[in-house]
Amino acid sequence: xxxxxxxxxxxxxxxxxxxxxxxxxxxxxxxxxxxxxxxxxxxxxxxxxxxxxxxxxxxxxxxxxxxxxxxxxxxxxxxxxxxxxxxxxxxxxxxxxxxxxxxxxxxxxxxxxxxxxxxxxxxxxxxxxxxxxxxxxxxxxxxxxxxxxxxxxxxxxxxxxxxxxxxxxxxxxxxxxxxxxxxxxxxxxxxxxxxxxxxxxxxxxxxxxxxxxxxxxxxxxxxxxxxxxxxxxxxxxxxxxxxxxxxxxx
Amino acid sequence: xxxxxxxxxxxxxxxxxxxxxxxxxxxxxxxxxxxxxxxxxxxxxxxxxxxxxxxxxxxxxxxxxxxxxxxxxxxxxxxxxxxxxxxxxxxxxxxxxxxxxxxxxxxxxxxxxxxxxxxxxxxxxxxxxxxxxxxxxxxxxxxxxxxxxxxxxxxxxxxxxxxxxxxxxxxxxxxxxxxxxxxxxxxxxxxxxxxxxxxxxxxxxxxxxxxxxxxxxxxxxxxxxxxxxxxxxxxxxxxxxxxxxxxxxxxxxxxxxxxxxxxxxxxxxxxxxxxxxxxxxxxxxxxxx
Numbered sequence: 001x002x003x004x005x006x007x008x009x010x011x012x013x014x015x016x017x018x019x020x021x022x023x024x025x026x027x028x029x030x031x032x033x034x035x036x037x038x039x040x041x042x043x044x045x046x047x048x049x050x051x052x053x054x055x056x057x058x059x060x061x062x063x064x065x066x067x068x069x070x071x072x073x074x075x076x077x078x079x080x081x082x083x084x085x086x087x088x089x090x091x092x093x094x095x096x097x098x099x100x101x102x103x104x105x106x107x108x109x110x111x112x113x114x115x116x117x118x119x120x121x122x123x124x125x126x127x128x129x130x131x132x133x134x135x136x137x138x139x140x141x142x143x144x145x146x147x148x149x150x151x152x153x154x155x156x157x158x159x160x161x162x163x164x165x166x167x168x169x170x171x172x173x174x175x176x177x178x179x180x181x182x183x184x185x186x187x188x189x190x191x192x193x194x195x196x197x198x199x200x201x202x203x204x205x206x207x208x209x210x211x212x213x214x215x216x217x218x219x220x221x222x223x224x225x226x227x228x229x230x231x232x233x234x235x236x237x238x239x240x241x242x243x244x245x246x247x248x249x250x
Numbered sequence: 251x252x253x254x255x256x257x258x259x260x261x262x263x264x265x266x267x268x269x270x271x272x273x274x275x276x277x278x279x280x281x282x283x284x285x286x287x288x289x290x291x292x293x294x295x296x297x298x299x300x301x302x303x304x305x306x307x308x309x310x311x312x313x314x315x316x317x318x319x320x321x322x323x324x325x326x327x328x329x330x331x332x333x334x335x336x337x338x339x340x341x342x343x344x345x346x347x348x349x350x351x352x353x354x355x356x357x358x359x360x361x362x363x364x365x366x367x368x369x370x371x372x373x374x375x376x377x378x379x380x381x382x383x384x385x386x387x388x389x390x391x392x393x394x395x396x397x398x399x400x401x402x403x404x405x406x407x408x409x410x411x412x413x414x415x416x417x418x419x420x421x422x423x424x425x426x427x428x429x430x431x432x433x434x435x436x437x438x439x440x441x442x443x444x445x446x447x448x449x450x451x452x453x454x455x456x457x458x459x460x461x462x463x464x465x466x467x468x469x470x471x472x473x474x475x476x477x478x479x480x481x482x483x484x485x486x487x488x489x490x491x492x493x494x495x496x497x498x499x500x501x502x503x504x505x506x507x508x509x510x511x512x513x514x515x516x517x518x519x520x521x522x523x524x525x526x527x528x529x530x531x532x533x534x535x536x537x538x539x
Contacts, residue, residue, distance in 0.1 A: 051439045077441025090432035094454040103450070104440055150436070157440070 003064075004029040004193040005050065005161055010059035012045055019045045020056070021217040027161070032187060032194040034208030034225070036201060036240065042217040043197045044085075047165045050195065051082040063161070078108045081154035085166040087146035091138040097124070097149055098134040104156040123152040127182060144175035148182065155186070163195045168203060180206055201244050205229060213237050272534050279530020285523035293339045302330035304337040305488040313506050322512055325495075326502060331509065335516055338490035343520070345402050345485075346472050349409040350464060357417025358460050362448050364418065365425025366434075375422070379415045387412065391474060395483040402485065405475055413471070420463050424456045458535040465528030469521045476517050492517055 007025040011018065020042045027033050037043050048054040050061060052072050061068040063079055084090040091100060101120040105111055111119045121131045127148035138146055147167060154162055164183070168176040180203060186192055187207070196207050204211060204225075211228040213221040213236065221234040232238050273279055292299070308328035316323045322331035364375040390412055395404030428434060437447050478484030479493020487494055492513040499509025 048435075051435075053435055053438055072441065074441050077439070080439070082436065082439045084432040084436065086432060090436055092433040092437075092451050092455070095451075103442075107440060107442060153436070 001028040001031075003027070003062075005195075006062040007046070007050070008060050008062065010046070010049055010056045010061070012042075012049060012054060012056050018217050020049065022059070023219050025212060025219060025222065027193060027195060028210070029160075029193050030191045031209040032192070032196050032207050034204035034211045035195060035197045035214060036199060036204050036211060037214035038199060040216075041214040043199075043214055044165055045217075046214070047082065047163050047195065047197055050161075051080055051163055052077065053082075074108070078157045079160045080163065081157060081159040081161075082163040082165060083147070083150050083154050083167045086170050087143050087150055088170070090150050091146055091153075093138055096135050096137055100149065100153055101134075101156055104153055108157045110157055119156075123156050126155065126186070127152045142175070143171050144179055147171065147179055151179075151182065151186075155190070161193050161195065163197070165197045166199070167196075169198065169200065176203075183207055201240065213240065272537075273530075276530045276533050278526045279534060282523050282526030282528075282530050285519065286527060289339060289343070289520060289523065292336050293343060296333065296336040296340070300330065300333040300336070302333040304329065304334045304490045313502065313509075315506070316508070323506065323508060325498065325509055331512060334490040334495060335492075335512055338492045338495060338513065339516065339520075341485055341489055341491050342472060342475050342479075342493075345405055345475055346468055349406050349471060349475075350413065350468060352410050353413025354417055354460070354464055357414030358421050358453070358456065359448075360414065361418040361421025361460075362425045362452050362456060365422040365427075366429050366448060366452060367444070368426065368429070372422070372426075375418065379418055382412050382415050385412075388474070388477070391478065392481075392483065395478060404483070405471075405478065409471065413467070416467055417460055417463060421456045421460055424459055425452055428452060428455055458531070462528045462532045462535075465524045465531070469524050472517060472520060472524075476513075 003026050005027040007023050007027075010020055010023045012020040023042075023046060025033075035043050035046070045054060049056050052068070055070055063076065066076070068076055095103075098117075098120060101123055102116045105116050105119055106113065117134075120134060124131055124133055129145060129148050129152070133141070133145075133149070138149070141149065151167075167183075168179050171179060183194075183196075184207065187194065194207075196204070198204050208225050211221075211223055211225050212219060213228075213234065215236050221228070221232065221237050223233060223237075227233075228237065229241070232241055273283070306329065308324070310328065311320075311324055312326050312328040314320055314324040314328075320330050320332070322335065325331055325334065360375055364372045391404065391408045394408040394411070398404045398407055434447065434451065437451050442450075475484060476491070476493035476496070479491040479495075480497045482494075482497065484493050485491035495513040496510045499506070499511075499513070502509055
């Protein structure tokens with residue numbers, strides 16, 4: 001299978017604390033890797049390293065065959081987009097939805113200026129939002145709707161890798177479900193390559209093809225979803241699975 | 251995967267409040283606007299409202315009490331006090347506004363750079379602001395006023411030197427807190443260059459607070475302009491200015507108290523108008539945010 005992203009021995013330290021310890025990971029094209037682990041295990045740090053928000057102290061990233069340097073090119077930035085955990089703070093409060101989408105579309109020259117409106121509406125319909133939303137500000141939406149706007153923005157530049165960092169954990173359970181369904185639809189329709197981070201094993205079960213488990217900055221297990229949920233290899237994975245009272249069925 | 255009904259309807263917020271309605275619902279802003287507008291209109295139209303020249307002396311009609319011909323009386327040189335008062339508003343308010351432009355822009359820019367980039371840029375800017383803040387403001391004003399000669403130039407130079415600090419400090423704090431927000435991270439993930447993140451993303455978010463500070467700062471600046479005039483190192487006579495008017499009226503405080511009291515009242519009036527404007531704007535933006 002073609003490899004979309006390779007994480008090679010990435011290490012991140014904050015003073016004496018090692019947030020990521022020699023992480024090696026491969027992400028196959030058109031698949032979703034579910035990354036689980038308790039809070040503080042380094043999941044978000046890894047996501048931010050891949051998104052280019054944190055420069056690792058050691059190791060490198062390969063996007064396809066191309067190494068991602070300390071300073072990324074505009075084209076490399078376009079390739080990796082991220083959806084953040086908290087939809088309340090991931091949209092600029094003073095930009096309308098129209099401005100949010102147009103900026104991404106125009107900056108990366110995805111469409112001509114004259115086509116921005118049409119494309120923005122398409123993106124909104126893809127995330128099941130009304131075209132009337134265009135002239136509204138983020139505070140006029142509910143949490144789930146804001147998260148859809150964030151998804152539309154991430155998809156707007158047609159990235160080859162989408163990182164979703166706990167995209168549902170700030171949402172109500174019923175809204176979580178509808179956002180997860182949206183991810184499911186997008187995976188099927190757009191053939192996305194995705195790194196999906198969650199501490200919720202039910203969510204990971206619903207979206208992932210492969211599961212990776214992190215603990216204290218280290219990767220303890222990478223396994224196919226079916227193997228992981230039936231026969232986890234690592235002791236810590238078994239602990240995680242047994243800590244879930246009942247597996248939700250999706 | 252089961253399908254559940256997805257809620258795609260937008261929350262009904264009623265009619266979005268229009269700008270005008272928001273102003274009408276904020277009494278402090280409304281009163282501030284009215285007070286300030288009256289002052290500005292008077293200052294603009296004073297040549298048509300008053301038959302008198304603010305600098306023309308008429309020694310046969312000196313120190314007259316308020317009358318129909320001279321609404322606020324005349325000063326010791328027989329000049330119409332009301333006319334001088336409003337012409338002085340022109341002088342002082344123009345300097346006040348002009349002297350704030352450069353400090354406001356540089357302060358907001360430096361504050362954003364310092365707060366957003368952090369690290370060494372922040373340390374340098376913090377060092378400069380702390381150094382300037384260690385000097386009393388009036389000490390700097392008086393030194394510069396003496397060095398550059400009396401008049402408006404001293405005020406402009408002093409304000410370009412130290413006026414930006416208050417904006418830089420406020421904006422720096424705001425920017426440093428916004429930098430940790432995920433909307434900044436998503437702009438960075440998009441690959442937007444730093445200057446674009448500052449101008450398109452950060453600026454609209456720090457500007458409201460900076461404008462509120464601007465209103466308060468203008469009051470301080472107005473008082474400084476008037477104080478310098480009063481001390482005789484500000485606006486040079488015969489150009490009308492509230493500070494020199496207060497000083498000129500002082501010898502007659504027992505016989506014609508209004509000569510000093512009226513320009514003093516004008517300073518207080520302008521200060522109240524600006525502070526209501528600032529408060530009102532802060533209220534509106536707080537509610538909107």
